Amino acid sequence: MQEVEYESSGVPLEGYELTRRDHRQQKRLESIDRPTARQVAEERARERADPEIARRKYEAFKQAWELMQRFKKPDHEIMRWRVRLYCGHITETRRHREVATPTTHGPYSMVCPECGKDRSLIVAYEPIGLVAEPPPLPPDATAPPPPQPKKPTRAQLERRVAALEEENERLRSQGAVGTHDL
Numbered sequence: 001m002q003e004v005e006y007e008s009s010g011v012p013l014e015g016y017e018l019t020r021r022d023h024r025q026q027k028r029l030e031s032i033d034r035p036t037a038r039q040v041a042e043e044r045a046r047e048r049a050d051p052e053i054a055r056r057k058y059e060a061f062k063q064a065w066e067l068m069q070r071f072k073k074p075d076h077e078i079m080r081w082r083v084r085l086y087c088g089h090i091t092e093t094r095r096h097r098e099v100a101t102p103t104t105h106g107p108y109s110m111v112c113p114e115c116g117k118d119r120s121l122i123v124a125y126e127p128i129g130l131v132a133e134p135p136p137l138p139p140d141a142t143a144p145p146p147p148q149p150k151k152p153t154r155a156q157l158e159r160r161v162a163a164l165e166e167e168n169e170r171l172r173s174q175g176a177v178g179t180h181d182l
């Protein structure tokens with residue numbers, strides 16, 4: 001996996017001043033059509049009236065959820081970012097570790113968990129760190145295995161025993177000589 005130089009923007013986040021570009025982008029964000037509260041209420045009413053719609057919607061949701069679980073990235077591939085939102089709140093978000101800024105890929109805005117502003121532009125950010133440390137690299141599979149000490153053969157063992165006995169004998173006779181000298 002390649003190394004990524006994580007970038008910061010608008011730090012320190014606490015002192016960030018909104019720019020004209022921020023205002024313009026936020027305005028564009030808010031002009032994007034989204035269902036109004038009335039449309040959502042109507043949709044809900046239709047679902048209640050027709051259990052088949054509700055069931056299909058539930059199935060679609062379940063499938064999407066299962067798909068997401070299957071492709072869920074392990075924690076060491078997820079980068080945590082401290083972000084300042086257009087509304088002024090500072091919060092945290094996550095991105096895949098291979099993106100250098102939280103606004104390169106994925107949404108450059110989010111629902112503010114503090115004030116509920118939906119959507120609030122990410123105006124400044126700084127990297128925090130990976131959710132989890134990467135696991136240690138597996139040992140190099142191409143490297144030769146460390147040499148195993150060879151098991152001595154029976155003949156080698158017998159020779160070793162014979163040599164030890166001989167040595168023992170020699171020491172004993174020297175010892176005998178030694179006592180005579182005293």
Ligand SMILES: [Zn+2]
Pocket residue numbers: 085087088089112113114115116117120
């Ligand atoms: Zn907010």
